[in-house]
Each structure stands twice: as C-alpha cells, then as structure tokens.
Amino acid sequence: MDFLNALVMLTNFIIIPATTYGAQLALGALGVTLIYSILRFSNFAHGDTMALGTVVTIGITALFQSWGITLGPLPTALLALPFAIIVTSLVMIGTDQVVYKFYRAKKAATIVFVMASLGVMFMTNGVIRFLAGVKDINFTDGERFLIQARAFKEWSGLDQPLALRTTQALTVVVAVIVVAWLFWFLNRTRTGKSMRAYSDNEDLALLSGINPNRVVMVTWLIVGILTTTAGVLYGLDKSYSPFTYFQLLLPTFAAAIVGGLGSPLGAIAGGFVVAYSEVVVTYVWRAVAGYVLPENLQPEGLLQLLSTDYKIAVSFTILVIVLLFKPTGIFKGQSV
Amino acid sequence: MSQSNRVIFYFALVAILFLLEGLTNFWIFTGSWDTSVSILNMALVSAVMALGVNLQWGYAGLFNVGIMGFTALGGLAVVITSMQPVGEAWEAGGARVLAGLLIGALTIGLTIMLRTKLPKGNARAVFTIVVLVGGFFIYRSVFDPGVEAIEAVNPSVAGYLGGLGLPVLLSWPVGGLLAAGAAWIIGKTALGLRSDYLAIATLGIAEIIVAVIKNEGWLSRGAKNVNGLPRPVPNPVDLQADPAFIEAAARFGMSPVEASTLYIKLGYALLFTAVLVIVLILAQLARHSPWGRMMRAIRDNETAARAMGKNVTARHLQIFILGSAICGIAGAMMTTLDGQLVPTTYNPLRFTFLIWVMVIVGGSGNNIGSLLGAFLIWWLYVKVEPMGQWLAQVSTAGLDPNNWFAVRMTDAAPHMRLFTMGLILLLVLRFNPRGLVPER
Numbered sequence: 001m002d003f004l005n006a007l008v009m010l011t012n013f014i015i016i017p018a019t020t021y022g023a024q025l026a027l028g029a030l031g032v033t034l035i036y037s038i039l040r041f042s043n044f045a046h047g048d049t050m051a052l053g054t055v056v057t058i059g060i061t062a063l064f065q066s067w068g069i070t071l072g073p074l075p076t077a078l079l080a081l082p083f084a085i086i087v088t089s090l091v092m093i094g095t096d097q098v099v100y101k102f103y104r105a106k107k108a109a110t111i112v113f114v115m116a117s118l119g120v121m122f123m124t125n126g127v128i129r130f131l132a133g134v135k136d137i138n139f140t141d142g143e144r145f146l147i148q149a150r151a152f153k154e155w156s157g158l159d160q161p162l163a164l165r166t167t168q169a170l171t172v173v174v175a176v177i178v179v180a181w182l183f184w185f186l187n188r189t190r191t192g193k194s195m196r197a198y199s200d201n202e203d204l205a206l207l208s209g210i211n212p213n214r215v216v217m218v219t220w221l222i223v224g225i226l227t228t229t230a231g232v233l234y235g236l237d238k239s240y241s242p243f244t245y246f247q248l249l250l251p252t253f254a255a256a257i258v259g260g261l262g263s264p265l266g267a268i269a270g271g272f273v274v275a276y277s278e279v280v281v282t283y284v285w286r287a288v289a290g291y292v293l294p295e296n297l298q299p300e301g302l303l304q305l306l307s308t309d310y311k312i313a314v315s316f317t318i319l320v321i322v323l324l325f326k327p328t329g330i331f332k333g334q335s336v
Numbered sequence: 337m338s339q340s341n342r343v344i345f346y347f348a349l350v351a352i353l354f355l356l357e358g359l360t361n362f363w364i365f366t367g368s369w370d371t372s373v374s375i376l377n378m379a380l381v382s383a384v385m386a387l388g389v390n391l392q393w394g395y396a397g398l399f400n401v402g403i404m405g406f407t408a409l410g411g412l413a414v415v416i417t418s419m420q421p422v423g424e425a426w427e428a429g430g431a432r433v434l435a436g437l438l439i440g441a442l443t444i445g446l447t448i449m450l451r452t453k454l455p456k457g458n459a460r461a462v463f464t465i466v467v468l469v470g471g472f473f474i475y476r477s478v479f480d481p482g483v484e485a486i487e488a489v490n491p492s493v494a495g496y497l498g499g500l501g502l503p504v505l506l507s508w509p510v511g512g513l514l515a516a517g518a519a520w521i522i523g524k525t526a527l528g529l530r531s532d533y534l535a536i537a538t539l540g541i542a543e544i545i546v547a548v549i550k551n552e553g554w555l556s557r558g559a560k561n562v563n564g565l566p567r568p569v570p571n572p573v574d575l576q577a578d579p580a581f582i583e584a585a586a587r588f589g590m591s592p593v594e595a596s597t598l599y600i601k602l603g604y605a606l607l608f609t610a611v612l613v614i615v616l617i618l619a620q621l622a623r624h625s626p627w628g629r630m631m632r633a634i635r636d637n638e639t640a641a642r643a644m645g646k647n648v649t650a651r652h653l654q655i656f657i658l659g660s661a662i663c664g665i666a667g668a669m670m671t672t673l674d675g676q677l678v679p680t681t682y683n684p685l686r687f688t689f690l691i692w693v694m695v696i697v698g699g700s701g702n703n704i705g706s707l708l709g710a711f712l713i714w715w716l717y718v719k720v721e722p723m724g725q726w727l728a729q730v731s732t733a734g735l736d737p738n739n740w741f742a743v744r745m746t747d748a749a750p751h752m753r754l755f756t757m758g759l760i761l762l763l764v765l766r767f768n769p770r771g772l773v774p775e776r
Contacts, residue, residue: 042532102766111399111531112765117760118401122689126755130748236548250543251437309551316540318524323537
C-alpha cells in the first residue's frame with residue numbers, strides 16, 4: 001500500500017507535470033532548432049513570440065466567448081488557436097521581410113542576426129504589454145479535470161490523491177499531433193525535403209533549384225505554428241504573464257542545445273530532459289521517502305535539492321554541462 | 337562634417353538637453369535642476385558600463401547579454417563591503433555558512449582534480465558522481481542550519497550577516513572583482529564555442545545571479561532590501577544644520593533643503609566623472625596599444641590572428657573579464673548612488689539591453705561614441721515615458737476615456753520604453769550600423 005501511495009504521489013507531482021512541461025518545452029525547442037538550422041542563428045525573440053501567439057489567442061478566445069461560442073468540455077482557446085497561428089505566422093514572416101531578410105542578403109555574421117533578434121524581442125515585448133498588460137491572465141474554460149483528486153481517492157482507497165487536469169492531457173495530445181505532423185512534413189513532403197536539404201548544405205540546395213525565399217517563409221510559418229501552440233498550451237496549463245514567457249527562453253535554449261541544435265529529435269528529447277530535471281530537483285521528496293523508507297530511516301529535512309526560486313539554475317546547469325562536455329548535444333547537432 | 341566636428345555637435349546637443357531640463361518645464365522637460373543632475377548622474381554610471389561593453393563588443397566582438405548580472409554583483413559588493421557587520425548573526429551562523437561555502441568549493445575543486453587526474457572511463461564517472469552528490473549533501477547539512485539561524489536574528493532590521501564595515505568607496509573595486517570572478521567562470525565555459533553560446537550563457541548567469549541576490553536573505557536580505565547604505569558624500573541633515581552652508585545657499589537664492597540635495601548630487605557627479613575619466617583614459621590607451629590592435633585584429637579575422645600565433649580564446653577571456661569588471665564597478669556606483677540595494681529592480685531591459693543600445697547607437701568600437709550613446713540614450717530612456725503619456729494624450733484626445741484604445745494607450749505609456757528601445761536598436765543596426773561616431 002505504501003509503495004502504491006508513493007507511486008501515485010510520483011505520478012501526481014512529477015510524471016504528470018514534468019511530461020506536460022516537457023511537451024511544451026519540446027515544441028518551443030523545435031522552433032528554436034528549426035530557425036537555427038535553416039536561418040542559422042539563435043532566435044532570442046522566441047519566448048516573446050510564444051507570448052505574442054498566446055496574447056492573440058486570448059483575444060480571439062474572448063471574442064468567441066462573447067459570441068457564445070465554446071468548445072464544451074474543452075477550452076475555447078483550442079478553437080482560437082488556428083486563427084492565432086495565422087496571425088502569428090504572418091507577423092513572423094513580416095518581421096523576417098523587414099528585419100532579417102536584409103542581413104541574409106548581406107550574409108551578415110551570426111551575431112548580427114542574434115542582436116537583431118534581441119531588438120525584435122523587446123519590440124514584441126512592448127507590443128504584448130500594450131495588448132494585454134503585465135498581469136497574469138488565466139484563459140482556461142471548460143471542464144477543469146479529467147480525473148478529480150477526490151474521485152480518485154474514493155475509487156482507489158489510497159491516501160494519496162491523483163488529479164489530471166484537462167489542460168495537461170490536452171497538452172500531450174496536441175503536442176504529439178503537432179510533432180507527428182512536423183516529422184511527416186519534414187520527411188515526406190517535397191517542401192520538407194527541400195528544407196532539410198537547405199539546412200544540410202545551402203550551396204548545394206541552391207544549385208539544385210531550391211527557392212531559398214520559399215524555404216525561409218515556410219520555416220517561419222512552421223515556427224509560428226510551433227511557438228503559438230507551445231505558448232497557448234503553457235498558458236492553458238499555468239497562466240499567461242509576459243515575465244514568465246520571457247523566462248521560458250533559457251529552458252527552451254537549454255532543451256534545444258542539450259538535444260543538439262539543429263536536430264528536431266534532439267529538441268524533443270532535450271525538452272523532456274530539462275523538464276524532468278527541473279521538476280525532480282525542485283520537488284520536496286520528504287513525503288515520498290516517508291512511504292518508501294523504513295521508519296528508523298525517516299529523513300528530518302524536506303529533502304528538496306533546490307528551492308523553486310532557482311528553477312532557472314537547473315536549465316543553466318544542464319546547459320553548462322553540455323557546453324563543457326558535449327557541445328554538439330545528445331543527437332549530434334551542427335554546433336561546435 | 338568631419339568626425340571631430342560631429343562629436344562636438346552631438347555633445348553640444350546633449351548639453352542643451354540637460355540645460356533645457358533644468359531651465360524650462362515646456363513639453364517633457366521638468367524645469368528642475370535637481371532632475372537634470374539626477375539624469376546626469378545615471379548617465380555617467382551608464383557611460384562607465386557602456387565603456388565596459390564596448391571593450392567586449394567593440395574591441396573583441398563578444399556579445400555579452402548578461403550585463404545585468406555583473407551590475408547586480410556590483411550592487412551586492414556595496415552591501416558586503418560597507419555595511420556594519422551584524423555581530424549576533426555572525427555568532428548565530430556565520431561560521432556554519434562560511435564552512436558550508438568552503439565545503440561547496442572544495443567539492444567542486446575535488447571533482448575538477450579527479451577529472452584531470454584519473455583516466456577516462458567508468459571509474460572516473462562513478463567517482464565524479466559520488467563526490468558531487470556526497471559533497472552536495474554535506475554542504476547542505478552544514479549550510480542550511482547556519483542560514484536559518486542568521487535569518488532568524490532580528491529579521492525586521494537585520495536577518496543577514498551585514499558587511500565588513502569598510503569605506504563605501506572601496507566597494508567599487510570590490511564590485512569589479514566580483515564581476516570579474518563571475519566572468520571568469522562564464523568565459524571558461526562558453527568562450528571558444530559558437531559565438532551565440534556566449535550570449536545564451538551570459539543571459540543565464542545574469543538571471544541566476546539576480547535570483548541569488550533576491551532569495552539569499554543571509555547575504556543580501558533578499559526582497560527585504562538593504563537600506564541606509566553609507567554615502568561617500570556629506571549627509572543632507574548635517575549640511576542643513578551647518579550655518580555656513582545655509583548662508584551659501586541663500587546667496588544662490590535656494591532653500592537649505594533644495595541646496596543640500598543638489599550639493600550632494602553634484603558631489604556624486606564629481607565622483608562618477610572621476611571614475612569615468614579614468615576608465616576612458618585607460619580604455620583609450622589600451623585601444624592604441626599593441627594589445628588593442630591585436631584585439632581588433634582578432635575581431636576582424638580570427639583565423640588570420642590564430643595563424644599569427646595568437647591565442648584567441650585566452651585573449652577573449654581576458655577582455656571579457658576586463659569588460660565585465662568595469663560593469664561591476666558601475667553597478668557598485670549605481671547602488672551607492674541609490675543608497676539602497678533593491679534586488680527586485682534588476683531587469684534585463686534596464687541593465688542589459690539599454691547598455692547595448694547605447695553602445696550600438698554611439699558607435700561600437702569607439703569609446704567616445706559609447707560615451708555619447710550613453711548620455712543620449714539614457715536621456716531618451718528617462719523621457720520616453722513622459723513622451724508616451726504625451727502621445728497617449730494627443731492620440732486619444734477626442735475619444736471617450738473608456739474606449740478600448742484610450743484605456744490601452746494610457747496603460748501602455750510605461751511600456752513604450754521596451755518598444756522604442758527595440759525599434760532604435762533595429763533602425764541603427766539596419767541603417768547606420770557603425771553608429772553616430774564610427775570607429776576610425
């Protein structure tokens with residue numbers, strides 16, 4: 001019984017939240033990796049693009065709700081998502097035309113792109129603060145729980161509750177669909193193949209008649225899908241605030257680099273590595289130990305390795321370890 | 337216009353802006369000399385930072401996005417150097433905390449030693465993990481009770497170890513040293529890899545340094561702030577009680593209170609100018625020395641410089657540490673000026689990004705340009721908010737105050753800064769990448 005209780009606790013406080021967060025990070029990291037492999041720079045505006053997509057979704061959701069359109073048990077935001085993706089992708093393609101295209105034509109150094117993306121980041125941040133202010137916004141509606149804590153306790157007869165929120169299940173389902181589609185697109189379609197060719201060897205790709213402008217545009221479009229979905233899922237699961245979205249930048253970069261910059265599979269693996277490390281390291285293990293260890297070995301402290309205030313340090317530590325020992329990441333990305 | 341004429345023109349423009357601020361309250365100006373000198377003081381501190389960043393970016397092409405972290409370390413230096421030690425707290429847990437930190441450092445040292453001494457293989461991996469995990473638990477068991485004891489000592493006014501009680505001016509070089517230490521750690525990790533890795537790594541370390549200062553109450557009182565830092569200038573109360581000073585103030589037609597705040601601010605301005613001039617002279621000397629030429633050669637063509645036998649990574653580490661140390665000094669100056677350490681005020685826009693805009697707008701690679709950029713952009717940064725309010729007023733003049741646009745415009749005026757600074761950076765990068773005063 002104690003063992004079962006411990007297992008339920010682990011599922012409730014580690015496996016479910018970390019898997020959800022990992023899926024969100026993986027989607028974010030996929031975007032970073034795509035931009036890196038096609039456009040060849042680290043996009044610092046990524047976190048704020050996620051926020052922009054979320055803000056647009058929040059706006060459209062509110063509009064739908066005011067018209068009385070909802071999705072029943074599912075969050076209305078899901079219905080607003082496709083429209084928000086279109087808006088975000090258009091904004092990104094526009095940004096590319098106005099900002100990055102010029103440097104691409106000039107074949108500017110990577111660091112100039114990074115700097116320009118920093119400028120884009122702050123402008124986007126200004127825009128989202130103008131549109132939605134700085135406060136936390138909760139935009140989830142519909143059924144809150146798939147498995148309710150009390151119902152589970154009654155059903156199982158265990159001391160420990162288990163809760164599964166709709167948004168958590170939804171995150172994983174949507175993420176799986178998006179990732180499956182992305183891999184199908186990259187591996188099976190002509191455009192996807194030309195993108196991979198462009199990423200592997202730009203000159204050869206140009207020589208074989210691939211239109212670089214089209215590749216870049218499709219990339220931004222896909223990045224728009226990934227960032228908006230990631231941002232909306234994160235916002236549904238937790239809540240939206242410009243500051244937390246800015247702080248997602250570091251874990252997202254860490255995920256992409258751990259997996260190997262430029263490798264889509266690596267980005268997904270990296271997302272889960274970062275998410276699980278963050279949750280495991282900041283979790284208070286005392287109660288779990290109470291179930292598993294014999295009475296005379298009970299710990300006195302909280303058994304928390306790191307206070308939650310230092311969550312950001314986890315992604316940073318992972319980043320540093322990777323940079324020191326394996327700069328190409330788990331899946332051998334392009335970076336040296 | 338020749339370069340030197342252009343410099344004179346721009347500096348004259350800056351001077352006029354500061355004079356207008358003091359003389360007239362038309363449009364966005366306040367008409368107060370007090371505000372004018374306050375803006376000047378922060379501009380001077382920002383100029384020191386801009387010189388540090390220019391050293392890294394302009395001389396060596398290193399992209400440091402963690403200026404905020406080095407500035408915050410400077411702020412922390414003021415607390416640990418100049419505050420009086422809290423005796424009770426030291427008795428309660430000082431030794432434990434120091435021992436804990438020592439154990440932490442020893443663990444890391446031992447790990448590094450093991451990894452260099454032992455041959456590659458499973459044994460090394462096992463030893464590394466055992467030492468790290470074991471060291472971590474010993475560290476926590478020694479460190480945590482100490483922290484608890486310290487934070488329990490008179491939490492409303494103390495709850496931290498205090499400082500060393502040394503003169504506050506000494507904290508400026510200490511801030512430089514702390515920042516240099518952090519820069520060494522970052523540089524060792526991220527330099528020599530892809531250029532954007534340094535950017536990501538510095539972004540991370542800055543967030544972590546600020547998180548530490550916000551959360552480690554025993555060190556910095558965290559969110560409770562440290563107030564009443566000692567000043568390097570006279571106390572306003574003493575001045576207002578001094579008959580000679582009151583008489584002098586009367587001669588300028590000012591009340592003693594007004595005169596004393598202005599006097600103190602001018603005192604800071606003098607101190608900051610002194611630091612700025614020293615840093616500027618050193619930076620210029622360095623630039624025209626063989627070392628400076630080598631740095632620029634490395635920046636312009638790393639491969640060629642490497643072929644000439646230059647150790648690029650080591651030189652980059654050197655200049656990265658130097659530039660960060662200057663940011664640390666400036667951070668200490670800023671906290672001294674504020675008279676308090678408020679960890680929650682550190683945000684990347686103000687402390688990282690703004691300095692970048694200053695360097696890029698002024699002209700990267702040119703120290704005078706960075707200086708000019710610092711004055712212009714700081715002035716703009718202060719004034720964007722009143723400009724935003726003015727814009728909100730003008731653009732919503734005919735509208736109902738409850739209109740969506742009117743509400744958003746009025747709410748958004750404070751956030752205009754983010755947007756404007758981003759826009760300025762993009763415009764300058766695109767249309768005038770060499771800046772107002774280009775490198776010669």
